Amino acid sequence: MADEDADLRLKLVKQFSAGVPHNRALGIWIEAVTPGSTVFRLPYDEKLVGNPDTGVLHGGAITALLDGASGAAVFAALTDFVPIATLDLRIDYLRPAEAGKDVVCKATCYKLARNVAFTRAVAFHDDPDDPIAHSVGTFMISTKGGKA
């Protein structure tokens, strides 16, 4: 029974993430939602280019990908649906994305405390060990029915 509840909750996180207007505008696909972890895919799109000479995606699109996947990882770690609010997000840009390639983001909520959740995420093309960007984030967890 508990497992069924967990499966339903993860499905809802996936549906919710897929329906977020900005995720839709970016063309993000939710590839996987597992307990405390998500995989988002940002398909290459010319409208998201930062440098038209090279066709490389703007860092902002990757920021939004990391932020969205990290927040969803917190929802995927929680046992109740309660509002969360991003406290901070630090992103290290390790190398430029390559033109024409999708960017995949794997995010993990590695610590869930009473008030705060801690996440890390990595963005890459094909190999998570050859990352484009890495982020760490913190999220405030609201009490049920209360404010974040």
Place this chain on the structure above:
Amino acid sequence: MTLVDRLTAAKRDANYQGLIDAVPYARFLGLTAGMEGEELITTMKFGAHLIGNPALPALHGGTLGALLESAAIFELLWRAETVVLPKTITLTVDYLRSGAAVDTHARGIVTRHGRRVTNVRMEAWQTDRATPVATAHAIFLVKRAA
């Protein structure tokens, strides 16, 4: 025209919007830029595609991060004597309150301009500048263009 040529022309003509129109992603976000006194202010016009939480509604945190990063880059492009494309090394955003479904403004202030690395702090606000929705700091690699 290359991006650097377009940016050089935009600076020469004091055409702030030219900085932005050269970048597809900046158009996607709905950014505009203009001088207010001595400050270069970047504005993200509200659009339904920027929403992260439809229930509140609130802007997606990623859009605020992108606005703050863009404001810093425009500031660097605008103030530099020659056009150098800054590369973001790190970006840290503090989210202070949820972004309402209205226009958001941002500016960047260079805190240290080094030979290879430049530090910038940024702030973003909506109706009241005294209560920012997010602040950030970023470090850029500013390698001289060949």
